[in-house]
Amino acid sequence: MGASIPLLAGADAARLKTDHAILSSLDTAIERFVERLRSAALSQAVSARLAELLRIQRYNESGAEQAVAAVALSATGLEDARLASAASAFAGAAGALLSAWDPDTSADAARPDAALHAMEAGYEDLKAALLSAGADSRLSLTEMEQALRRSSALRRAVQQVHKAQRRLSREREP
Structure with a gap:
């Protein structure tokens, strides 16, 4: 097996699927609770806050789905130094974006936005490197497609968690 995208290195697909199943069960319980709440007379403010919290829940669920999809795709063919470097830079930027939300490490409110920009740039560089490697036969087209789908799923997972x-964080603001 080839080098993996470090952010997913060591991720146990079975464990991730189990964790996702737990999250899905929690989502289902939340949906049932919300259905019961909707039958009650909610104020406009409470209804709006509930809608926002449901949106946050959906972003987290979508991020988990994308992480499961990413880890399910193998990461073969990234032995090439240029590809490995691009994959590592993208994964580092994606990890930095996730870390930017850690209140113990992030005092700067703009840090997540800068980290998002860096992650997007890293993804674009990786995508270009993968397409180039497919075009000049350093990767088979099948390996290129698989790596593109894996990195795209990881990007979407991190984007959803960021959202x-x-x-x-806005909900917590006074």
Whole structure:
């Protein structure tokens, strides 16, 4: 097996699927609770806050789905130094974006936005490197497609978690 994208290195697909199943069960319980709440007369403010919290929940669920999809795709063919470097840079930027939301490490409110920009740039560089490697036969087209789908799923997972965290931080503001 080839080098993996470090952010997913060591991720146990079975464990991730189990954790996702737990999250899905929690989502189902939340949906049932919300259905019961809807039959009650909610104020407009409470209804709006509930809608926002449901949006945050959906972002987290979507991020988990994308992480499961990413880890399910093998990461073969990234032995090439240019590809490994691009994959590592993207994964580092994605990890930094997730870390930017850690209140113990992030005192700067703009840090997540800068980290998002860096992650997007890293993804674009990785995508270009993968397409180039497919075009010049350093990767088979099948390996290229698989790596593109894996990195795209990881990007979407991190984007969704970022959206959830950004909205959650707004919820916590006085």
